[in-house]
Amino acid sequence: xxxxxxxxxxxxxxxLGIKKHSLAIFTFGNVSVIDRERNVFAxxxxxxxxxxxxxxxxxxxxxxxxxxxxxxxPSSDTKTHIYLYNKWSEINSICHTHSTFAVGWAQxxxxxxxxxxxxxxxLTKDIPCTSPMDDSLIKGNYELNTGVQIVNHFKxxxxxxxxxxxxxxxxxxxxxWGKDEIESVYNSVVLEEICKMAFITKKIxxxxxxxxxxxxxKHYKRKHGKDSYxxx
Amino acid sequence: xxxxxxxxxxxxxxxLGIKKHSLAIFTFGNVSVIDRERNVFAxxxxxxxxxxxxxxxxxxxxxxxxxxxxxxxPSSDTKTHIYLYNKWSEINSICHTHSTFAVGWAQxxxxxxxxxxxxxxxLTKDIPCTSPMDDSLIKGNYELNTGVQIVNHFKxxxxxxxxxxxxxxxxxxxxxWGKDEIESVYNSVVLEEICKMAFITKKIxxxxxxxxxxxxxKHYKRKHGKDSYxxx
Amino acid sequence: xxxxxxxxxxxxxxxLGIKKHSLAIFTFGNVSVIDRERNVFAxxxxxxxxxxxxxxxxxxxxxxxxxxxxxxxPSSDTKTHIYLYNKWSEINSICHTHSTFAVGWAQxxxxxxxxxxxxxxxLTKDIPCTSPMDDSLIKGNYELNTGVQIVNHFKxxxxxxxxxxxxxxxxxxxxxWGKDEIESVYNSVVLEEICKMAFITKKIxxxxxxxxxxxxxKHYKRKHGKDSYxxx
Amino acid sequence: xxxxxxxxxxxxxxxLGIKKHSLAIFTFGNVSVIDRERNVFAxxxxxxxxxxxxxxxxxxxxxxxxxxxxxxxPSSDTKTHIYLYNKWSEINSICHTHSTFAVGWAQxxxxxxxxxxxxxxxLTKDIPCTSPMDDSLIKGNYELNTGVQIVNHFKxxxxxxxxxxxxxxxxxxxxxWGKDEIESVYNSVVLEEICKMAFITKKIxxxxxxxxxxxxxKHYKRKHGKDSYxxx
Numbered sequence: 001x002x003x004x005x006x007x008x009x010x011x012x013x014x015x016l017g018i019k020k021h022s023l024a025i026f027t028f029g030n031v032s033v034i035d036r037e038r039n040v041f042a043x044x045x046x047x048x049x050x051x052x053x054x055x056x057x058x059x060x061x062x063x064x065x066x067x068x069x070x071x072x073x074p075s076s077d078t079k080t081h082i083y084l085y086n087k088w089s090e091i092n093s094i095c096h097t098h099s100t101f102a103v104g105w106a107q108x109x110x111x112x113x114x115x116x117x118x119x120x121x122x123l124t125k126d127i128p129c130t131s132p133m134d135d136s137l138i139k140g141n142y143e144l145n146t147g148v149q150i151v152n153h154f155k156x157x158x159x160x161x162x163x164x165x166x167x168x169x170x171x172x173x174x175x176x177w178g179k180d181e182i183e184s185v186y187n188s189v190v191l192e193e194i195c196k197m198a199f200i201t202k203k204i205x206x207x208x209x210x211x212x213x214x215x216x217x218k219h220y221k222r223k224h225g226k227d228s229y230x231x232x
Numbered sequence: 233x234x235x236x237x238x239x240x241x242x243x244x245x246x247x248l249g250i251k252k253h254s255l256a257i258f259t260f261g262n263v264s265v266i267d268r269e270r271n272v273f274a275x276x277x278x279x280x281x282x283x284x285x286x287x288x289x290x291x292x293x294x295x296x297x298x299x300x301x302x303x304x305x306p307s308s309d310t311k312t313h314i315y316l317y318n319k320w321s322e323i324n325s326i327c328h329t330h331s332t333f334a335v336g337w338a339q340x341x342x343x344x345x346x347x348x349x350x351x352x353x354x355l356t357k358d359i360p361c362t363s364p365m366d367d368s369l370i371k372g373n374y375e376l377n378t379g380v381q382i383v384n385h386f387k388x389x390x391x392x393x394x395x396x397x398x399x400x401x402x403x404x405x406x407x408x409w410g411k412d413e414i415e416s417v418y419n420s421v422v423l424e425e426i427c428k429m430a431f432i433t434k435k436i437x438x439x440x441x442x443x444x445x446x447x448x449x450k451h452y453k454r455k456h457g458k459d460s461y462x463x464x
Numbered sequence: 465x466x467x468x469x470x471x472x473x474x475x476x477x478x479x480l481g482i483k484k485h486s487l488a489i490f491t492f493g494n495v496s497v498i499d500r501e502r503n504v505f506a507x508x509x510x511x512x513x514x515x516x517x518x519x520x521x522x523x524x525x526x527x528x529x530x531x532x533x534x535x536x537x538p539s540s541d542t543k544t545h546i547y548l549y550n551k552w553s554e555i556n557s558i559c560h561t562h563s564t565f566a567v568g569w570a571q572x573x574x575x576x577x578x579x580x581x582x583x584x585x586x587l588t589k590d591i592p593c594t595s596p597m598d599d600s601l602i603k604g605n606y607e608l609n610t611g612v613q614i615v616n617h618f619k620x621x622x623x624x625x626x627x628x629x630x631x632x633x634x635x636x637x638x639x640x641w642g643k644d645e646i647e648s649v650y651n652s653v654v655l656e657e658i659c660k661m662a663f664i665t666k667k668i669x670x671x672x673x674x675x676x677x678x679x680x681x682k683h684y685k686r687k688h689g690k691d692s693y694x695x696x
Numbered sequence: 697x698x699x700x701x702x703x704x705x706x707x708x709x710x711x712l713g714i715k716k717h718s719l720a721i722f723t724f725g726n727v728s729v730i731d732r733e734r735n736v737f738a739x740x741x742x743x744x745x746x747x748x749x750x751x752x753x754x755x756x757x758x759x760x761x762x763x764x765x766x767x768x769x770p771s772s773d774t775k776t777h778i779y780l781y782n783k784w785s786e787i788n789s790i791c792h793t794h795s796t797f798a799v800g801w802a803q804x805x806x807x808x809x810x811x812x813x814x815x816x817x818x819l820t821k822d823i824p825c826t827s828p829m830d831d832s833l834i835k836g837n838y839e840l841n842t843g844v845q846i847v848n849h850f851k852x853x854x855x856x857x858x859x860x861x862x863x864x865x866x867x868x869x870x871x872x873w874g875k876d877e878i879e880s881v882y883n884s885v886v887l888e889e890i891c892k893m894a895f896i897t898k899k900i901x902x903x904x905x906x907x908x909x910x911x912x913x914k915h916y917k918r919k920h921g922k923d924s925y926x927x928x
Contacts, residue, residue, distance in 0.1 A: 100893055103812060138911055139914070350562050580802065665799075668898065
């Protein structure tokens with residue numbers, strides 16, 4: 001057993017979850033898992049189909065982007081992961097997919113309005129969608145700047161990444177995160193489902209309004225915080 | 233064999249039906265089954281994935297909400313189930329899901345209009361959607377008040393829960409019920425299909441009208457009542 | 465081996481095709497197969513799930529509706545099948561489903577316009593949708609009158625059931641037929657796919673027009689008639 | 697082992713990919729693979745279901761359309777393949793399907809606008825949709841003229857088939873190609889996904905605009921050309 005097998009195994013299983021939950025075709029998604037004690041993270045190799053993944057192919061890097069273990073190129077989105085891990089110490093896994101309805105909303109450059117309690121069970125705000133990046137950022141360190149775009153959007157809109165564990169990068173697609181890799185993939189599945197429900201709602205009734213704050217707070221607090229009573 | 237194994241087993245199989253019929257992701261749905269003789273009901277434990285359910289994990293409660301058997305917390309929606317069982321003695325199972333198109337309609341706060349015979353095979357009315365709860369009800373005994381909301385909506389609109397075995401809770405999602413757990417889950421599947429068909433119909437022809445009473449009655453009575461002739 | 469096992473077996477396999485191709489939930493569809501020499505047909509029993517079907521449960525009737533073989537009630541739609549078999553001697557199997565997009569169009573009471581070559585590969589006309597039945601017909605021999613509705617719609621619109629092997633019964637759903645049970649089920653699958661494609665097309669471009677006659681004829685004649693050259 | 701078993705095997709596996717990826721029902725799609733050294737190509741036989749395909753049933757032809765090996769009629773679309781192989785020496789496999797959303801766009805006679813980075817990862821232009829063929833071309837050598845229609849559309853719009861590896865034939869459906877049969881089928885899957893995403897985006901926000909050139913170029917060049925850094 002190698003030194004980093006624990007996060008590599010978690011990373012492998014989490015990436016297989018992308019396929020299991022139909023969150024991306026081919027290789028269009030990646031999950032990473034960080035070990036905060038050792039400051040290294042494991043991530044999917046770039047362009048490798050989920051069916052061909054195994055623990056040896058997972059790449060381990062430090063937070064400067066140096067490869068610590070692994071013989072393959074890490075995901076081309078690696079720098080986005082690094083930026084988020086550096087800025088948000090409370091998150092330990094990141095999941096990026098191209099799930100269909102989430103991409104549909106991201107391409108529309110619209111936040112996903114909080115239309116119901118399935119949404120409020122998970123966050124009290126609209127699902128944020130960043131605006132398109134400035135040309136200079138695109139032409140610069142693009143993947144790192146994707147992380148900058150997300151973090152700045154959260155700062156500007158006073159969003160807390162511990163509560164709002166998902167973001168649509170405008171014109172691109174969804175990133176989700178969590179305290180571990182179970183939660184980051186879970187959030188990607190939930191995001192896709194909320195995006196599909198919101199699409200249907202908007203098409204049934206274009207003038208639909210957001211639900212009110214009391215209902216949002218009730219549902220969110222059932223599942224989160226000291227007075228939560230959902231689960232075991 | 234334990235004392236309540238009959239309803240626990242029925243409850244287990246019914247909850248597995250939520251996954252089998254893709255009526256909810258993760259743990260977003262629950263079925264209960266009541267034993268009217270003993271006045272106890274079995275319900276899914278809160279937050280447990282369907283794949284991890286077994287008969288030991290099913291929780292048995294009385295109609296005051298006391299746990300009679302089981303070591304896990306019951307579904308957070310348990311009080312909604314209790315309220316409905318107390319008010320409607322004719323129902324013996326309740327199924328709550330977050331199926332996608334049913335939630336879409338619930339979030340739009342619209343009744344699902346009776347557009348065709350698939351709908352009329354099951355009920356003669358629009359599928360009711362309750363209005364959002366008052367703030368005081370939300371802040372109070374929320375899950376019990378969800379039951380109040382459903383029962384009051386039925387009273388106010390003179391709906392009979394023996395005929396209309398489904399309700400959309402506005403901004404939330406569907407509840408269905410029936411004479412047994414086979415029927416309550418069946419009704420959740422049928423509801424989702426009717427909601428999808430109604431969505432498609434409305435998008436093809438926004439000005440579509442409800443079908444006429446003669447056709448509704450014909451189809452409903454083929455399957456229900458003393459002159460029914462569907463089935464064996 | 466019983467006397468009617470040939471058509472019963474064909475009927476069984478064709479009904480299993482409804483489930484295989486996801487053309488109906490639960491028991492919401494039925495296929496029949498006729499033996500034109502003996503003037504008897506085999507049909508699905510009413511209300512029996514596809515998973516529980518076997519050859520013994522298939523019902524054999526004559527064209528007056530007398531049960532010749534079988535211990536179960538035949539499909540409640542049996543008289544529709546009988547009427548069509550009596551009127552259209554060229555068809556040897558009928559398939560009725562509640563497939564989702566076909567029902568969506570049927571509920572909108574609109575013909576499905578011929579928007580592309582997938583449609584023209586199978587028929588040169590819009591897919592017909594009958595108008596709702598008169599009250600007297602609904603209150604009368606309803607299932608037989610469903611057959612009357614279809615046949616009259618074809619007569620009035622000069623449609624040939626040998627070419628147009630499908631019909632949407634307005635507010636209800638699709639019926640398809642063919643020279644054998646392979647073809648009748650095939651037509652139900654094709655109908656659902658054409659209905660879904662037409663829905664998408666209409667939503668992308670509401671003002672979309674039908675394709676022109678030269679293109680329709682070219683595609684139809686590639687697959688049908690003496691100059692066809694599709695297949696082996 | 698026969699002389700052409702290499703391309704026949706590739707062709708077989710690629711055609712099975714149509715079914716695996718749900719790109720067509722029944723027999724509504726075909727893939728071919730060319731051997732540029734010997735100037736022969738292997739193609740699916742006409743009208744044979746994917747489940748019944750085997751290596752013996754694959755047909756090998758030369759670029760004049762003579763059958764070199766095989767006892768079945770080749771795909772009725774064979775001449776389209778031949779025309780494209782003759783005109784575009786850089787492509788070695790062609791895949792034609794009737795995938796649902798791609799056909800939806802083809803039937804709307806609209807290019808698929810470049811709404812996001814999933815699209816830009818694969819091409820920098822809108823996905824082209826040819827206009828309907830003139831009557832004389834339809835009545836003439838139709839399948840060959842389908843190839844003419846594609847090639848002329850690319851010439852007129854200055855599209856490079858090495859970059860834009862997909863085309864919607866107006867009112868009909870998609871053709872994709874690539875350097876090998878892995879790529880041509882891959883492109884059909886990607887095309888369907890982009891078409892679905894674009895449909896959702898357009899329905900969420902009808903006034904949505906194309907993404908800007910800097911973002912298109914960034915994503916395209918991540919995956920293509922000398923400075924690409926995606927994959928291994």
